[in-house]
Amino acid sequence: MNYFSSDFKLGILGGGQLGKMLLAETRKFDIQTYVLDPSDEAPCKIACNHFVQGSLMDFETVYNFGKQVDVLTFEIELVNLEALEKLENEGKKVYPSPKTLKLIQNKGIQKEFYIQNNIPTAPFEKFESLENLKSKIQNLKLPFIWKCTEFGYDGTGVKVVRAISDLENLPNVECIAEEMIAFKNELAVIVVRNVSGEVKTYPVVEMEFHPEANQVEYVICPARIDDKIAQKAQEIALQVSKKFNHVGLLAVEMFQTQNDEILVNEVAPRPHNSGHHTIEASYTSQFENHLRATLNLPLGNCDSKVAGIMVNLVGEENFSGPVVYENIEKIMAINGVTPHIYGKKETRPFRKMGHVTIVNEDMKIARKIAEEVKNSIRVISTK
Amino acid sequence: MNYFSSDFKLGILGGGQLGKMLLAETRKFDIQTYVLDPSDEAPCKIACNHFVQGSLMDFETVYNFGKQVDVLTFEIELVNLEALEKLENEGKKVYPSPKTLKLIQNKGIQKEFYIQNNIPTAPFEKFESLENLKSKIQNLKLPFIWKCTEFGYDGTGVKVVRAISDLENLPNVECIAEEMIAFKNELAVIVVRNVSGEVKTYPVVEMEFHPEANQVEYVICPARIDDKIAQKAQEIALQVSKKFNHVGLLAVEMFQTQNDEILVNEVAPRPHNSGHHTIEASYTSQFENHLRATLNLPLGNCDSKVAGIMVNLVGEENFSGPVVYENIEKIMAINGVTPHIYGKKETRPFRKMGHVTIVNEDMKIARKIAEEVKNSIRVISTK
Known part of the structure; x- marks a missing residue:
């Protein structure tokens, strides 16, 4: 299959920030894209080749969109599963498969799947x-x-x-x-698997969540944990990946318990917040590898060039309206700091508006800078 | 000035591959862009916010385009200088200034400028x-x-x-x-300077040209030269940058003579082929730094994370028509190899169709892989 500057069409369900970062890769390779999203202001609207506005949960909309493209993928799990199943049954390439999505979309089914497959979980x-x-x-x-x-x-x-x-x-x-698990650490491993079954894993990352909004505050790569624990986490992530038999990325979120057990929390079959640092820190970003996997291209190197930390930019409480990134110029003056702005014109409390990546050869310096970034930049509003 | 997800408008004259890679950065920061290019199939057509088709050499077209935007830059020197001068006289921000462009656009004037300013040149x-x-x-x-x-x-x-x-x-x-200079090496240094005068230089790169097409074959970063020569090359590049008083990038191409003199060959006041490796190899790519400079944002770190080599993908002789990148999957299977496809549907002999970056911690391994890449991939045509 000739994907590059050709008539090949990749369909992407969802036009949010994950799609936007995926489009940076389709542009790099000049792969033609169709994006479906309900919002007329979706971040993906600019850099795709064809934008279709419509519901991701509506059977007809998703089915008709899927018919137009050669390979269909998604950047959000909340899509009409029946339409994907019908498309796959009719021979359309849908990656990850709706069979995988079905096991993940419903958290009850996902948890039961872990039990059935002897995957440690809470x-x-x-x-x-x-x-x-x-x-x-x-x-x-x-x-x-x-x-x-x-x-x-x-x-x-x-x-x-x-x-x-x-x-x-x-x-x-x-x-x-x-x-409720009394954990030492929340960890994540992103596994990527292409159509032919080639599999690679990214290094283990360590996460900290905002206590109220339940959103990731820092993602730290590599996790500052014992090598043996890291190895165990990667092995379990690979085991989960194998059982789901997915194509594309699988982000596996895990708890490291007080007894150093690893319990799988949940998975996402798509690019994930815990892998955003890979754009700057890794040889191949998670977005490029998701693309390579779904097109059955050889996977790229998942190793890191340097230490990476990611800080989410979420809307401050008490601000709603046209967004302003206060002190963004201040953080851009620091070595190794890269803001990513998702392109949402309006901020709302806890809305994911962007992220900042901090990279450095020295993890300790990166961690210090990350805190400086977090304490400087604020997502507020003009009104 | 609030550039991020705002009504601010950046105008870019030229919609080729340099513009396309610049748009990856404007998308990352969600900065609104207007692009002017004569071709309906310009690589920039996809990821800009507004595309205007028109001549870059026509006074009225360039002037009217410039009136629409807040800051105007270019990705090609072959633009109507008089229109830029009139825009600047009327108070429009044009970076680099037409005053700089005037000294560079004509190679006779450029050479005379070196003589007047005691810059060593052939x-x-x-x-x-x-x-x-x-x-x-x-x-x-x-x-x-x-x-x-x-x-x-x-x-x-x-x-x-x-x-x-x-x-x-x-x-x-x-x-x-x-x-004709009997040189040991062709070198280049990219200097970046923002509106406020903050200046940074990228490491010295070493270039090899295709003997017939006069296009760069390998760009190697850092150049495998003596530290003292590298320092001298950087000092001369800074001196050139200072004299031109430019805003944005200035790529300074130089010869290292048999006697280890450094002679300035020519300059380009824009992102340059000799800086493409910075996307994967550097903390901040040349495109991001060009953007930061023209918007008077703090400049990003120009250091390298890893060694980088760039191989141009030019159309093979005897092939014209719809492009095929033969063996692209083969090179993508090698660690640290990233192809960039410019999005030109038709190949022609020696046409610049893309480039491949090879990064590795070890320069010797990178150089070996670069040769493997060069010997594998071919830009041919289906017809």
Whole structure:
């Protein structure tokens, strides 16, 4: 297949920031792209070849979009699965396969899949509704993590339940209650696998989450952990990858427990926030490798050139309106600091507006600079 | 000035591959762009915000285009200088300034500028026409380099004259005859300078040219030369930069003579072929730094993370038509190899179609891989 400056068409479901960074790679290789997104202001609108505005959850829209392209991929899991299944049944190349997505899209099914496949994960119980959970609350040990099984994204649909009253404003939908793990570290490994089955893993990264918004605050690569733990995390990530039999990226989020066990938290079959630093820090970015994998090209080297840290840029509380990146010039004056601006014109509290990558030969210096960056830049509004 | 996700407009004259790689940076920062190019199939057409088709040499077209934007830059020197001058006189920010461009656009004026400013350069004579040169041929020592003073680009307008018969098919235009330097190395240093006068230099690179097409074959960073020579080359590049008082990038091409003198060959006030490796090898790419400079943002670190080598992808002789990158998958299987495809649908002999960057911690390995790349990939045509 000739992908480069040819009539080949890659379809991408979703036109957000992950798609935008993927388009940097399709432009580099001059691969023709079609993007579907509900928003007329999607970050992907600029650098794709053809933009289609429409719902990602509507069967007809996704099906008709898919018919137009040669290979179909996605940058968000919340897409119409039935349309993907029909397209795949009709012979369309859909990567990752809807079979993989089906196991991941619903967090209850995803957790059951881990149990069935002997993949270590935190104990949980599944409930068909919040009412159902409430009726069995006496069996649950507080605190626990409530997760709705579907349609959660970027920290929505997840809540720490410390008291029964925390359940009050939650939606009455299918959910799981997961044992809250007292972890030493949250880790992630991105695995990439192409159509022919070539597999590579990125180094283990270490994550810190914002306590309220449940969004990643720092991603640190490589994780500052024992080599043996890192090796174990990579082995488990590969095991998960093998079981899902995915094509493209699989971001595997894990807990390192107090006893140095590794428990799989959840996975995402697409470019992931925990891999943004790869643009500057790695020989091949996660976006380039996702593209290589879905087009069945040889995978690129996942090693790092230098240490990398990623800081998310999320909208400050109490600001809504046209965005201003306060002190962005100040952080750009520091060596090895690169802001990525996603192109959302309006900021809102906790909205993901961009990220900043810090790279340095010396991890300690990078970590120090990351804090300086975090304490300087603010995503606010003109009004 | 708020550049990020704002109404600010950057205008770029020229929509070729240099512009395309510059747009990767404007997309990263979400800076709004307007691009002017004569071709409906310009590589920049996809990732800019607004594309205007029109002549870069036509006064009205360039002037009217410039009126629409807040800051104007260019990715090619062959633009209407009078329009830029009028725009600047009317208060428009044009970077680099037409004053700088005027000294560079005409190679005769450029050479005279070096003499006036005590910048070492190869001896030359200027002639108002080829006829004029021919009439004084008895004063010239063969071989010499013939260069037309205007409109030369990518190896056109330059010829080695070894015998009088070599002059036969040359155009009867203003030209210079330059002494042919027996050089050890061709070197280049890219200098970046922002509006406020902050200046940084990239490491010295070493170049090898294709003997016939006069296009760069390998760019090697850092140059494998003595530290003292490298320091001298950087000092001279800085001196040239200071004299031109430019804003943005200035690529300074130089000869290292047999006696280790450094002679300035020519300069380009824009992103340059000798800096393409910076995308993968440097902390900040030349394109990002050109953008930072023209917007008066702090400059990024010009140091290298790893060794970098660049191989141009030019159309093979005897192939014209829809392009095919033969063996591109083979080279993508090698660690640290990244192809850049410029997006030209048709190949022609010696047409610049893309480039490949090879990065590695070890220069010797990179150099070996570069040769493997060069011997594998071929830019051919389906017809």
